[in-house]
Amino acid sequence: MDHRNLGWRMVAVAFFVDFVAVGFFFYSFGVFFKAIAAEFGDSRLGISLGFTATSVVGAIVAPLLGKALDIYPLKRVIGVGCLSMTTGFFLLSQVQTQMQFYVVLGVFIGFGASSMGGLATAKLVANWFNRQRGRALGIAATGISVSGVVMPFVSAALIENYGWREGFMAYGCFTGLVVLPIVLLFVVSKPADVGLAPDGGHLLGEGHDALKIEPIIERPVTHERNFWVLVAAVSLLFCCQSATLTHMVPRLTDTGVSLQQASLMISICAGLGVAGKLSFGWIGDFWSARKALWLAIGTQFIGQLMMLSGLDYLPVFAVGAALFGYGMGGVVPLQGALIGRVFGSDRFGRALGLMRPAMFPIQMVGVPLAGWIYDVTGSYRPAFLFFLVLYVLAAIVIALFREPLVRR
Numbered sequence: 001m002d003h004r005n006l007g008w009r010m011v012a013v014a015f016f017v018d019f020v021a022v023g024f025f026f027y028s029f030g031v032f033f034k035a036i037a038a039e040f041g042d043s044r045l046g047i048s049l050g051f052t053a054t055s056v057v058g059a060i061v062a063p064l065l066g067k068a069l070d071i072y073p074l075k076r077v078i079g080v081g082c083l084s085m086t087t088g089f090f091l092l093s094q095v096q097t098q099m100q101f102y103v104v105l106g107v108f109i110g111f112g113a114s115s116m117g118g119l120a121t122a123k124l125v126a127n128w129f130n131r132q133r134g135r136a137l138g139i140a141a142t143g144i145s146v147s148g149v150v151m152p153f154v155s156a157a158l159i160e161n162y163g164w165r166e167g168f169m170a171y172g173c174f175t176g177l178v179v180l181p182i183v184l185l186f187v188v189s190k191p192a193d194v195g196l197a198p199d200g201g202h203l204l205g206e207g208h209d210a211l212k213i214e215p216i217i218e219r220p221v222t223h224e225r226n227f228w229v230l231v232a233a234v235s236l237l238f239c240c241q242s243a244t245l246t247h248m249v250p251r252l253t254d255t256g257v258s259l260q261q262a263s264l265m266i267s268i269c270a271g272l273g274v275a276g277k278l279s280f281g282w283i284g285d286f287w288s289a290r291k292a293l294w295l296a297i298g299t300q301f302i303g304q305l306m307m308l309s310g311l312d313y314l315p316v317f318a319v320g321a322a323l324f325g326y327g328m329g330g331v332v333p334l335q336g337a338l339i340g341r342v343f344g345s346d347r348f349g350r351a352l353g354l355m356r357p358a359m360f361p362i363q364m365v366g367v368p369l370a371g372w373i374y375d376v377t378g379s380y381r382p383a384f385l386f387f388l389v390l391y392v393l394a395a396i397v398i399a400l401f402r403e404p405l406v407r408r
Helices: 006-021 023-027 029-039 044-071 074-092 098-116 119-128 133-161 164-186 225-253 259-286 289-309 314-343 348-363 366-377 381-398
Strands: none
Touching: 006 023, 006 074, 006 098, 006 119, 006 133, 006 164, 023 029, 023 133, 023 225, 023 259, 029 044, 029 133, 029 164, 029 225, 029 259, 044 074, 044 098, 044 119, 044 225, 044 348, 044 366, 074 098, 074 119, 074 164, 098 119, 119 133, 119 314, 119 348, 133 164, 133 259, 133 314, 225 259, 225 289, 225 314, 225 348, 225 366, 225 381, 259 289, 259 314, 289 314, 289 381, 314 348, 366 381
């Protein structure tokens, strides 16, 4: 069997897994938001805490998951995540209380999404690429954005025609019957498993001195300055991004925009996110980290300003959503590319796994904060003005990043 293009096949698998693991929930949650809130008391803070529950569990399991990704076959880890997501979607269709809603989201969706996508797919792609790592991570991560283009419309149609419970049941069927078999059939953890080197090269035999590399003693990842710079900057960005996407649909429908039109704004974000992931993935292979991340932050900042000023004029809001989505799309591949550049593929899973709990205290604030501010003031505007300040802070933090002298 010709394995020369197997790395790109892993990118395709990662694309599809991210489409479901991140896109089904991350981009669809805002569409489900008001329908679920209406059934469980109409508190936006209350439903926002469900999103936070997934982040809590993701942060708790991330360090252990990071180690597991460096030790166990990725097929096994991602497969367990698929089973957890499948179970979670089925249980969400049956919950009767808000507490059950929190528990299912946290235990099954939070664990499943972390084990199935994001960490695991980034590790899979990073194992297979070195020189083109940023580009490959960017292409794989477009699965999230493509899902964001498609799934808001699918979710809106399911809710309007069948109900939110039936929508979650449909997602459970797809995850268990389609995604899980693809993972079990096609995932190959690393190129060495089939006699290859990263980027499609062939491993040399044991007799070749070229592969005899002296081991080096490396500091723990948490002792690296760049680790904490990335934690601070990316967590600030994720805080703003998750709140923007989760509250975008209710924010617009409050002004009289239809559910389908509001869902279109999410799809615009996601569609430009595809372009962002592809272009920033390429940029991450050639530009300095500071310049690439500043560009992503600046684009999001301008987009947020336009969405604030265009809330009552949908075309302006749509342009803002497009700019926000483009900048947001760049963050995921840049994070993965920079982790690989600083820590190498051997410590990639460990570094990414340790980042999740470190990012959690900041990252988790955005969604419930915006919901609480709305419940108290009747408006989202104060929350999104505060998020503009966080973008400026993230840009300042990035100035502290030190470019590694050697790419790993």
